[in-house]
Amino acid sequence: MIQVAIIEDDQVIREGIEEYINYQPEMICDSAKESVESFLAILNSENIPDVILMDIGLPGMSGISGIKILKEKHPQINILMFTVYHDSHKIFQSLCAGASGYLLKNVPFPEIKKAIEIVHDGGSLMSPQIARKVIDHFQENKKKTKPSPLTEKEKEIVLGLVDGLSYKMIAQEGFISLETVRSHIKNIYKKLHVHCKAEVIKKSLSGEI
Amino acid sequence: MIQVAIIEDDQVIREGIEEYINYQPEMICDSAKESVESFLAILNSENIPDVILMDIGLPGMSGISGIKILKEKHPQINILMFTVYHDSHKIFQSLCAGASGYLLKNVPFPEIKKAIEIVHDGGSLMSPQIARKVIDHFQENKKKTKPSPLTEKEKEIVLGLVDGLSYKMIAQEGFISLETVRSHIKNIYKKLHVHCKAEVIKKSLSGEI
DNA sequence: ATAAATATCCCATACATATGGTATTTTTAG
DNA sequence: CTAAAAATACCATATGTATGGGATATTTAT
Numbered sequence: 001m002i003q004v005a006i007i008e009d010d011q012v013i014r015e016g017i018e019e020y021i022n023y024q025p026e027m028i029c030d031s032a033k034e035s036v037e038s039f040l041a042i043l044n045s046e047n048i049p050d051v052i053l054m055d056i057g058l059p060g061m062s063g064i065s066g067i068k069i070l071k072e073k074h075p076q077i078n079i080l081m082f083t084v085y086h087d088s089h090k091i092f093q094s095l096c097a098g099a100s101g102y103l104l105k106n107v108p109f110p111e112i113k114k115a116i117e118i119v120h121d122g123g124s125l126m127s128p129q130i131a132r133k134v135i136d137h138f139q140e141n142k143k144k145t146k147p148s149p150l151t152e153k154e155k156e157i158v159l160g161l162v163d164g165l166s167y168k169m170i171a172q173e174g175f176i177s178l179e180t181v182r183s184h185i186k187n188i189y190k191k192l193h194v195h196c197k198a199e200v201i202k203k204s205l206s207g208e209i
Numbered sequence: 210m211i212q213v214a215i216i217e218d219d220q221v222i223r224e225g226i227e228e229y230i231n232y233q234p235e236m237i238c239d240s241a242k243e244s245v246e247s248f249l250a251i252l253n254s255e256n257i258p259d260v261i262l263m264d265i266g267l268p269g270m271s272g273i274s275g276i277k278i279l280k281e282k283h284p285q286i287n288i289l290m291f292t293v294y295h296d297s298h299k300i301f302q303s304l305c306a307g308a309s310g311y312l313l314k315n316v317p318f319p320e321i322k323k324a325i326e327i328v329h330d331g332g333s334l335m336s337p338q339i340a341r342k343v344i345d346h347f348q349e350n351k352k353k354t355k356p357s358p359l360t361e362k363e364k365e366i367v368l369g370l371v372d373g374l375s376y377k378m379i380a381q382e383g384f385i386s387l388e389t390v391r392s393h394i395k396n397i398y399k400k401l402h403v404h405c406k407a408e409v410i411k412k413s414l415s416g417e418i
Numbered sequence: 419a420t421a422a423a424t425a426t427c428c429c430a431t432a433c434a435t436a437t438g439g440t441a442t443t444t445t446t447a448g
Numbered sequence: 449c450t451a452a453a454a455a456t457a458c459c460a461t462a463t464g465t466a467t468g469g470g471a472t473a474t475t476t477a478t
Contacts, residue, residue, distance in 0.1 A: 095347040101340075124340035128332025131310075134343060135333045138304040151424065164407035166464060179427050186467070187424090197465075198373035201410050360454060375434065388457050395437070396454090404436075405464095 002120050005049035006032035007039050007066065008082065009058050013105070017053065020109045027116060035059050036066035048074055051116050054099075056083040056090060064093050071098035078119040082112070088133050095134070102126045149191045157184045161197055162204050211329050214258035215241040216248050216275065217291065218267050222314070226262065229318045236325060244268050245275035257283055260325050263308075265292040265299055273302050280307035287328040291321070297342050304343070311335045357418050358400045364418065366393045370406055371413050 004021050006029060008014040014032050021029040031049065033039040037060050039052075052070065056063040067079050080101040081094045091102060100119045103112065104127040115125040126134060148155065160170035167185070171178045194200055213230050215238060217223040223241050230238040240258065242248040246269050261279065265272040276288050289310040290303045300311060309328045312321065313336040324334040335343060357364065369379035376394070380387045401418070403409055412418050 092347065095344050098348055100344060118337040121337070122341060123337025124344045125337055126335075126340060126344075128327040128330070128334055131333035131335060131340070132331060135304050135309060135335075138301065139307055153425065161407060162411065164403075164405045164411070166405075168464080176425085177427060179429090180425070182466085183426075183428095185465085189466080194373075195466075196373045196375075197407065198370065198410055201407055202371070202373070202414065205411065205414050362455065377434080385455080386457055388459085389455070391435085391437095392456075392458095393454095394435085398436080406435075 002027040002051060002116060003047070003049040004029040004116060005039065005052045007034075007036060007052060007058065007063065008032070008055040009034045010055075017109070017112065021113070021116075024113055027113070036061040036063070036069070039066075040069070049077060050120050051078045051080060053080050053082045053112070053116070056081060056085050056094070064090070064097050067094060067097040067099055080115055080119055080125075086127075086129060086133075088137070091130055091133055092137070100124050102130045104130065150188060154184055154188050154191075157181060158188060158200060158204050161185075162201050211236040211260060211325060212256070212258040213238040213325060214248065214261045216243075216245060216261060216267065216272065217241070217264040218243045219264075226318070226321065230322070230325075233322055236322070245270040245272065245278070248275075249278070258286060259329050260287045260289060262289050262291045262321070262325070265290060265294050265303070273299070273306050276303060276306040276308055289324055289328055289334075295336075295338060295342075297346075300339055300342055301346070309333050311339045313339065359397060359418060363393055363397050363400075366390060367397060367409055367413050367418055370394075371410050 004027050006014055006017055006021075008017070011034070014034065018029045018032040021027050030047075031039065031042055033042065035058050054063045054066060058066070061069075063081065063083070070077055070079065075098075078100040079098060080103060081099045082103050082105060083090070084105045085091075086104060094102060101115050101124050103115055103125070107115075107127060118125045150158065156174060157170055160173065165173070167178055167181045171181045174181070188200060189195060192200060192203060194203070213236050215223055215226055215230075217226070220243070223243065227238045227241040230236050239256075240248065240251060242251065244267050263272045263275060267275070270278075272290065272292070279286055279288065284307075287309040288307060289312060290308045291312050291314060292299070293314045294300075295313060303311060310324050310333050312324055312334070316324075316336060327334045359367065365383060366379060369382065374382070376387055376390045380390045383390070397409060398404060401409060401412060403412070409418075
């Protein structure tokens with residue numbers, strides 16, 4: 001028997017899902033609350049749910065903060081996000097915080113049931129459009145390879161800056177004069193529209209160069 | 210009508226799926242090959258599939274190399290991995306190369322059909338245990354968060370450095386004197402065992418602080 | 419062939435940074 | 449309560465950095 005909890009502020013949705021879950025023979029829901037705070041208030045160590053169905057937009061603490069707190073206290077709980085948000089930021093925040101699944105609110109009840117069973121079974125499930133964003137995230141690293149505006153020599157100088165070398169060091173390692181390094185850096189700044197080393201390092205590390 | 214192609218070296222599986230797909234009214238498979246090479250040989254610009262069901266362990270070129278080549282030539286094709294491999298390395302290689310879904314070979318035929326429809330529709334689908342590994346990947350970044358040796362004030366200063374602010378700016382924004390900023394930075398350098406701004410920025414951006 | 423881009427070098431200068439030392443007040447933890 | 453840690457502040461000084469100007473050779477592309 002899978003113990004399910006619901007944290008969802010919309011009374012109609014909350015009670016609808018609760019009823020549906022309690023109608024299933026393999027799962028039971030005995031705590032359905034409208035906020036993280038009120039759920040934490042009734043949570044006792046004797047009766048830890050296996051799966052929590054969690055909204056993001058909640059009165060008081062957000063569902064994402066809720067994930068962190070709940071996973072901190074009870075890492076074994078599987079948290080399934082159940083929300084209308086499909087923006088990448090909320091998705092990745094949720095997953096990083098410890099969610100084990102991410103469902104959009106347009107899914108039919110049997111999908112919710114399936115998702116609960118899957119996460120309880122050690123798997124994960126996301127709505128297809130969420131899964132696509134998650135997968136795209138892996139490809140983004142590769143895709144945005146705009147050709148760098150910098151020349152090879154300039155890139156070499158940038159690598160020196162990133163490694164924390166002084167102009168003098170870069171000059172020595174590249175067998176060029178300090179003045180040449182300065183010139184290159186002036187040009188790099190112009191091309192990248194920056195005005196200090198820190199921004200060059202940031203751009204370089206973020207893959208922009 | 211969804212045009213499906215299959216690249217799978219096991220004849221029984223290949224022909225089984227082909228038959229199943231051609232039995233579905235909303236999809237058709239007219240190219241089912243045993244290797245990437247032989248698929249590329251018959252691929253012509255008049256008849257590009259919408260979805261390719263791709264194995265990883267293939268004679269000749271691996272399915273992962275196949276993804277790269279096919280996505281390079283025809284980025285609009287959606288590639289669904291269909292394999293026995295469930296190790297993280299192969300999963301992430303596939304996703305980074307451009308796969309839009311990842312199914313384990315133990316899935317029933319209707320799941321394959323559903324996956325084809327989903328990726329054709331702009332979504333993604335993974336087997337539950339694959340999805341869990343993908344999601345775990347996001348949490349791994351957080352888990353190894355050794356407590357920072359820096360105090361809150363010092364972290365604030367670091368953020369200023371990362372943003373490319375000068376000491377003077379940091380002082381102004383933090384309502385402290387330039388000398389205080391210097392003091393904090395001296396301490397930060399000692400704690401992090403670094404000797405210049407560049408290294409602090411690198412450590413900060415890499416999540417080490 | 420000729421213009422543009424690149425790589426090299428020099429001068430000058432204001433400001434920023436790294437590093438040493440010292441010292442007071444406030445906060446935190448044992 | 450007391451010692452340690454943190455936050456604040458100052459002085460001094462050698463280097464480093466950012467920015468302006470200019471110059472010349474070499475390479476690349478039209």
